Amino acid sequence: xxxxxxxxxxxxxxxxxxxxxxxxxxxxxxxxxxxxxxxxxxxxxxxxxxxxxxxxxxxxxxxxxxxxxxxxxxxxxxxxxxxxxxxxxxxxxxxxxxxxxxxxxxxxxxxxxxxxxxxxxxxxxxxxxxxxxxxxxxxxxxxxxxxxxxxxxxxxxxxxxxxxxxxxxxxxxxxxxxxxxxxxxxxxxxxxxxxxxxxxxxxxxxxxxxxxxxxxxxxxxxxxxxxxxxxxxxxxxxxxxxxxxxxxxxxxxxxxxxxxxxxxxxxxxxxxxxxxxxxxxxxxxxxxxxxxxxxxxxxxxxxxxxxxxxxxxxxxxxxxxxxxxxxxxxxxxxxxxxxxxxxxxxxxxxxxxxxxxxxxxxxxxxxxxxxxxxxxxxxxxxxxxxxxxxxxxxxxx
Amino acid sequence: xxxxxxxxxxxxxxxxxxxxxxxxxxxxxxxxxxxxxxxxxxxxxxxxxxxxxxxxxxxxxxxxxxxxxxxxxxxxxxxxxxxxxxxxxxxxxxxxxxxxxxxxxxxxxxxxxxxxxxxxxxxxxxxxxxxxxxxxxxxxxxxxxxxxxxxxxxxxxxxxxxxxxxxxxxxxxxxxxxxxxxxxxxxxxxxxxxxxxxxxxxxxxxxxxxxxxxxxxxxxxxxxxxxxxxxxxxxxxxxxxxxxxxxxxxxxxxxxxxxxxxxxxxxxxxxxxxxxxxxxxxxxxxxxxxxxxxxxxxxxxxxxxxxxxxxxxxxxxxxxxxxxxxxxxxxxxxxxxxxxxxxxxxxxxxxxxxxxxxxxxxxxxxxxxxxxxxxxxxxxxxxxxxxxxxxxxxxxx
Numbered sequence: 172x173x174x175x176x177x178x179x180x181x182x183x184x185x186x187x188x189x190x191x192x193x194x195x196x197x198x199x200x201x202x203x204x205x206x207x208x209x210x211x212x213x214x215x216x217x218x219x220x221x222x223x224x225x226x227x228x229x230x231x232x233x234x235x236x237x238x239x240x241x242x243x244x245x246x247x248x249x250x251x252x253x254x255x256x257x258x259x260x261x262x263x264x265x266x267x268x269x270x271x272x273x274x275x276x277x278x279x280x281x282x283x284x285x286x287x288x289x290x291x292x293x294x295x296x297x298x299x300x301x302x303x304x305x306x307x308x309x310x311x312x313x314x315x316x317x318x319x320x321x322x323x324x325x326x327x328x329x330x331x332x333x334x335x336x337x338x339x340x341x342x343x344x345x346x347x348x349x350x351x352x353x354x355x356x357x358x359x360x361x362x363x364x365x366x367x368x369x370x371x372x373x374x375x376x377x378x379x380x381x382x383x384x385x386x387x388x389x390x391x392x393x394x395x396x397x398x399x400x401x402x403x404x405x406x407x408x409x410x411x412x413x414x415x416x417x418x419x420x421x422x423x424x425x426x427x428x429x430x431x432x433x434x435x436x437x438x439x440x441x442x443x444x445x446x447x448x449x450x451x452x453x454x455x456x457x458x459x460x461x462x463x464x465x466x467x468x469x470x471x472x473x474x475x476x477x478x479x480x481x482x483x484x485x486x487x488x489x490x491x492x493x494x495x496x497x498x499x500x501x502x503x504x505x506x507x508x509x510x511x512x513x514x515x516x517x518x519x520x521x522x523x524x525x526x527x528x529x530x531x532x533x534x535x536x537x538x539x540x541x542x543x544x545x546x547x548x549x550x551x552x553x554x555x556x557x558x559x560x561x562x563x564x565x566x567x568x
Numbered sequence: 569x570x571x572x573x574x575x576x577x578x579x580x581x582x583x584x585x586x587x588x589x590x591x592x593x594x595x596x597x598x599x600x601x602x603x604x605x606x607x608x609x610x611x612x613x614x615x616x617x618x619x620x621x622x623x624x625x626x627x628x629x630x631x632x633x634x635x636x637x638x639x640x641x642x643x644x645x646x647x648x649x650x651x652x653x654x655x656x657x658x659x660x661x662x663x664x665x666x667x668x669x670x671x672x673x674x675x676x677x678x679x680x681x682x683x684x685x686x687x688x689x690x691x692x693x694x695x696x697x698x699x700x701x702x703x704x705x706x707x708x709x710x711x712x713x714x715x716x717x718x719x720x721x722x723x724x725x726x727x728x729x730x731x732x733x734x735x736x737x738x739x740x741x742x743x744x745x746x747x748x749x750x751x752x753x754x755x756x757x758x759x760x761x762x763x764x765x766x767x768x769x770x771x772x773x774x775x776x777x778x779x780x781x782x783x784x785x786x787x788x789x790x791x792x793x794x795x796x797x798x799x800x801x802x803x804x805x806x807x808x809x810x811x812x813x814x815x816x817x818x819x820x821x822x823x824x825x826x827x828x829x830x831x832x833x834x835x836x837x838x839x840x841x842x843x844x845x846x847x848x849x850x851x852x853x854x855x856x857x858x859x860x861x862x863x864x865x866x867x868x869x870x871x872x873x874x875x876x877x878x879x880x881x882x883x884x885x886x887x888x889x890x891x892x893x894x895x896x897x898x899x900x901x902x903x904x905x906x907x908x909x910x911x912x913x914x915x916x917x918x919x920x921x922x923x924x925x926x927x928x929x930x931x932x933x934x935x936x937x938x939x940x941x942x943x944x945x946x947x948x949x950x951x952x953x954x955x956x957x958x959x960x961x962x963x964x965x
Contacts, residue, residue: 180737180771180800181829182686182708190832194642216634224633228625236621237613240814245591274671274816278838285707289579306836310682311579340577374577403577417637417844419671432578435587439703441675445842447814 184310191302192529200523207555209542210523212350212499218468219415220459227454239450245438246430247272247422248449254456255422259382259408262396262424269424271433272444276380276409276421280307280343282436283376283405286429287341288313295333295342297325299502299530299539301350301378304343313341317532320349322493324356327363334371341374347391348381348498351530351541355496358392365397372403380409380421383465385497386473395424402426410452412499413465418448472499472545475552479544482556487563499545502527505538507567514540516566522558581707588699589926597920604952606939607920609747609896615865616812617856624851636847642835643827644669644819645846651853652819656779656805659793659821666821668830669841673777673806673818677704677740679833680773680802683826684738685710692730692739694722696899696927696936698747698775701740710738714929717746719890721753724760731768738771744788745778745895748927748938752893755789762794769800777806777818780862782894783870792821799823807849809896810862815845869896869942872949876941879953884960896942899924902935904964911937913963919955 193210200208231239238248246252252267273279280303288294288311296304298317308315316333318325324346333339346356356364368375377395385391395404409421425433437443479501483490491504503524505513510526517524527537544552590607597605628636635645643649649664670676677700685691685708693701695714705712713730715722721743730736743753753761765772774792782788792801806818822830834840876898880887888901900921902910907923914921924934941949 180684182682182684182689184686185683185829185833188829188832188836190828191835194835213639216637219633219637221629221633225626225629228629229622232618232622232625236616236618240613240616240812242610242808242813274838274842277836281837285579286582287577287579289581292579303836303839306832310833310836411639415637415844416639417842417847419838419840419842419844431587432582432585435585435703436582436707438588438591439585439674439700439707440678440837441671441816442700443816445671445814445816445845447812447816448842448844450814 184312187309187312189306189309191306193302193525196523196525199518206518206521206523207547207551207558208523209544209547209555210525211543211546213543213546214412214416214499215471215545216415218471220464223455223459227451227458231450231454235450235454239447241446243443243446243449245434245443246270247444248446248453251449251453254453255408258456258461260406260424261393262401262406264401265424268430269427271423271425271437272449273421273423273437274441274444275411275419276378276407277303277307278440279407279421279423280304280376282423282433282440284308284311285436286432287374292340293337295339296532297344297349298532299352299527300532301345302529304378305532308343315532320352320354322354324354324360325364327360330364330367334367339371339373341376342368343376343378344394345378345380346394347379348384348495350381350498351500351525351527352502353495353498353500355391356394361392361394362397365394368403369398369400372400375404376407377404378407380407381412381498382408383413384469384472384499386469386476387496388466388469389496402428413468414452414455418452419445420448420452469497475544476501478549479542479552479556482553486556487560489563499543501542501544503540503542505540505563508538508563510536510538513562513566516562517559520558520562522555524559581709584706584709586703586706588703590699590922593920593922596915602918603915603920604918604944604948604955605920606941606944606952607922608940608943610940610943611809611813611896612868612942613812615868617861620852620856624848624855628847628851632847632851636844638843640840640843640846642831642840643667644841645843645850648846648850651850652805655853655858657803657821658790659798659803661798662821665827666824668820668822668834669846670818670820670834671838671841672808672816673775673804674700674704675837676804676818676820677701677773679820679830679837681705681708682833683829684771689737690734692736693929694741694746695929696749696924697929698742699926701775702929705740712929717749717751719751721751721757722761724757727761727764731764736768736770738773739765740773740775741791742775742777743791744776745781745892747778747895748897748922748924749899750892750895750897752788753791758789758791759794762791765800766795766797769797772801773804774801775804777804778809778895779805780810781866781869781896783866783873784893785863785866786893799825810865811849811852815849816842817845817849866894872941873898875946876939876949876953879950883953884957886960896940898939898941900937900939902937902960905935905960907933907935910959910963913959914956917955917959919952921956
């Protein structure tokens with residue numbers, strides 16, 4: 172935190188609270204609309220079926236308004252939990268009572284941090300890691316360890332080293348189209364790692380927020396689906412990328428043993444998830460051609476990705492990245508730069524990206540930047556890449 | 569928790585998680601619709617202006633859909649924060665940047681617990697206390713102390729004793745139409761206690777969820793408005809009672825010093841509050857005659873309260889209670905009963921109330937029961953009171 176706080180008044184855990192540079196960058200880009208931003212992680216709202224939303228709203232107000240406008244079950248709206256089981260999960264042991272609907276998958280991270288992380292609990296992360304997980308877990312002050320990532324998943328040599336030398340309690344990972352790297356674990360690695368998790372009796376928090384964003388419409392089997400110890404595995408899902416972040420809904424698949432505890436913590440956090448949104452999303456899922464909708468998102472993002480790839484190859488061939496199979500980002504390595512200086516010069520030159528440091532569990536400096544392609548028009552992307560290229564050449568000549 | 573948990577896998581704080589008997593009672597009443605329930609705390613959805621909602625939804629979909637369906641500012645939707653300052657606060661130092669919109673006022677309690685409560689922090693509560701606060705604070709494992717309540721606020725003799733003998737860090741209270749007691753602090757006590765809080769440098773968490781439910785339309789000045797130390801006072805508000813719990817929105821007025829920290833914790837919890845609901849509620853506030861709406865809620869609840877009072881006087885004159893000035897409950901003392909036995913017999917006889925034990929910071933046994941009058945029709949209330957009277961006479965003859 173930048174502000175000096177009267178620590179005598181705050182709990183010790185507040186000194187571990189992590190703020191987000193992304194938020195600061197977003198503020199800058201809102202203040203100064205001349206800055207072209209690859210920094211966000213915003214889904215494209217044009218992909219949302221707005222006409223359908225109107226008719227669904229009418230139906231909800233006509234037929235379900237007393238449910239939609241009331242408090243609800245702390246575990247979530249019953250119909251929606253059934254739909255999640257039917258449409259959005261692949262583990263065989265799941266039932267509606269396994270599902271707790273959360274206020275975005277981010278809330279699932281906070282609740283699982285609260286349940287599993289004491290001061291100095293060993294928690295293994297991917298490096299790079301989803302920033303929101305660092306923000307959710309940090310106040311509980313676990314001991315973070317991290318495993319280096321390759322484009323097809325964790326480096327197995329390092330993973331086995333870490334597991335054999337430390338008592339790892341929780342492993343948090345984002346195996347499909349990871350934010351920020353868009354790395355996706357191969358099926359082979361999924362199976363191997365599921366076995367390792369079973370052997371070492373490790374709780375796995377599998378973040379599947381991007382599960383359905385494969386450019387070809389492929390859906391990877393979850394790592395959890397390969398585990399024998401289904402009492403030690405939690406899967407997080409989200410409606411933010413496949414429908415809209417505005418409904419602020421996600422879910423967690425909770426093993427039976429932990430369901431009462433999870434619900435009690437959820438209740439203490441906020442009583443129950445937004446009932447109005449739950450009824451609307453449930454009705455949307457009932458009404459819409461969901462598979463068709465997914466395909467249209469997937470092919471739109473594929474198209475956007477290809478254009479950004481083309482622009483970088485064309486205007487800045489020094490930039491290195493692996494081609495993602497899905498998601499909303501390119502994870503770009505700009506060789507021979509000082510990342511802080513590069514970012515500041517980019518901002519001065521009217522273009523924003525998120526520096527890789529933000530996603531490092533140890534805040535290590537990095538020459539990587541996360542570039543979002545889901546939100547910008549092609550013209551803006553082109554102008555943005557040109558501005559980055561100008562800055563890069565300025566620095567490197 | 570009833571379920572045996574493999575504690576080796578859970579954080580220490582989970583042993584302090586409190587589940588809610590209310591939830592168990594609600595489950596029973598859902599399973600068995602023959603049970604007439606005074607147990608809930610549900611606002612009456614018939615008071616909601618549904619026609620207006622239809623037209624507001626149309627406008628939102630037409631005019632604000634890209635904002636409503638996107639991620640939002642972690643502090644809340646700017647327009648709504650301005651409206652909160654204009655319509656729903658009385659402290660002079662407030663500005664839109666003081667407001668963070670939360671996922672119900674319950675989330676405000678969790679965030680403030682996270683920020684201020686370490687293991688063994690001295691936290692003063694009212695006795696009886698709002699159950700949700702116990703649920704939110706308990707996982708942070710503070711040391712709870714409590715002050716006995718009178719119908720016009722805390723007993724001042726005991727309060728001064730406690731403050732002079734203990735270093736109290738936080739005082740949480742619900743000064744207007746408290747849940748469960750509906751006790752309301754007099755203006756005189758508000759001023760005196762504000763001074764005491766200043767003298768002892770205590771952080772005050774003022775829960776104003778029921779602020780606008782006065783039967784006569786009166787609005788008490790907040791305790792915080794009498795404080796000189798406005799850097800040590802937080803006010804929680806809610807849209808659940810004045811509009812609808814379905815939108816799951818509340819807010820916290822945060823002193824400047826803590827705004828960055830509060831926002832960072834909010835971000836870790838769930839990124840931002842439900843953007844769709846925020847846009848809809850903002851548009852509703854813009855469109856509706858808010859004062860007229862409040863008056864109609866207030867007079868409906870007054871009417872309901874008077875009927876329940878009449879029924880108890882008529883059928884069960886042994887029941888003792890003070891007449892509330894507002895809110896949704898009667899806090900009823902049933903003399904000469906064993907509360908556990910009384911509750912069980914009531915449930916067997918098809919009627920539910922919440923036993924006072926639930927609201928005791930020390931889980932002390934109590935002959936009080938919380939009876940809700942906001943939700944039931946008059947016929948149902950009459951049948952319910954008759955059933956309670958039958959059980960009472962069975963036990964006491």
